[in-house]
Every structure is written in structure tokens, then in C-alpha cells.
Amino acid sequence: DAKTTQPTSMDCAEGRAANLPCNHSTISGNEYVYWYRQIHSQGPQYIIHGLKNNETNEMASLIITEDRKSSTLILPHATLRDTAVYYCIVRVGGTSYGKLTFGQGTILTVHP
């Protein structure tokens, strides 16, 4: 699996966009980028995933660079409840998908 690098922590003002970067320079052609988040004392929550095209859902947008070596998760209007640890994971799809490796992630703090 490709290794990912994320900043340890980030801050964001409530109501502003939160842009969380992730580097995955060794990603291979069949590996997806997945994002999860974990709010304190809860289980992780799936946010979004993509292969090479930008993706958007009701929670967030995922922007993947053309060379696929990095990506950015965008929370368009951050709220205090978005304070969490955000995990960027790169993994091949298919039956082995569940064997995800959750790294240290980025601690996002949204402040009033």
C-alpha cells in the first residue's frame, strides 16, 4: 500500500472552508484515496473516496491532482462538530479493502 503523509494538526474558523492535504507520492494506478474521520471517543466515519477524478458528496469534496501524488479534502463550511482526526488512506479496492491501515491522521480543530 502506498504511504500517506498528512500534517499533524490544522485549525479552521467556523464557517470557513477546511482544506486538508494528503501526500501519496508512491500511489499506484489501481489504488484509491479514501478519507475517514474520527470524532473523539467514537468509531471512524467514512467521508469520501476517489481514484483520479474529483469527487463531491454531501459531506465533502475530494480534489486529486492530475499526477495523483497528492489530494485535498475540502469541508466547504466547517462547523464545530467537524473537529476530529481526519485519516487519508490509500488502498487497492476489492476484497482486501477492509484491511485499511489508519495512520496518525490530521487533527482538525474548528474554532468559533
Next chain:
Amino acid sequence: EADIYQTPRYLVIGTGKKITLECSQTMGHDKMYWYQQDPGMELHLIHYSYGVNSTEKGDLSSESTVSRIRTEHFPLTLESARPSHTSQYLCASSEGGRSFSPLHFGNGTRLTVT
């Protein structure tokens, strides 16, 4: 919201006791997983199952065991608890037969062995 439940939410138990952590899901998912997470640390996969009567060890060695007799139920057992087993245990499930299905997590069991 995903329907995956873990009990108990918190457990404090003495060394040497046998314990079973319960995990149930009502979504009919074939695949189920157990992760272990120490406070502020990464999640590590310790067990997984791709269906009834299927169990495999994960990436992190664990002294726990699991069983999958029914689709909806994936309990984790520690035969003799030790202080080194103190951790949070997270159960997850996903659909089978598809290239991608998001993991749905329970809220975990926080285990303390004294």
C-alpha cells in the same frame, strides 16, 4: 446512520478474567473487522471475517480470538485478560461482493484490565 452495535461501551476487569466483546450489525454485511486503538494512536486491524465460518488474523498480532457463526454477530474473546490488553476495540462491517463498500464502525469498547 450505520446499524452496528458494540457492547459493553466500557469494561473494567481484573487480570486473568475471560471476557467477550460483542459486536452485531443489522445490515446483512458479509465482511466484519476488529480494530484495536490505543489513546491517540493509530487503528490496527487484529481480526477480520469475509462471511460465516470465515475468520482471519489481521496485521497486528493479538491474543484475542473471534468467531463468526452468524452473519450479524462477530464477538471477540480474551481467554485471560492482562493489563497489556487495555485498549479501545472497534468493530466494523462492510458489504461483500463489491470492489468498494465503506466501512461502518461501531462506537467501540474501551477495555481496562487492572
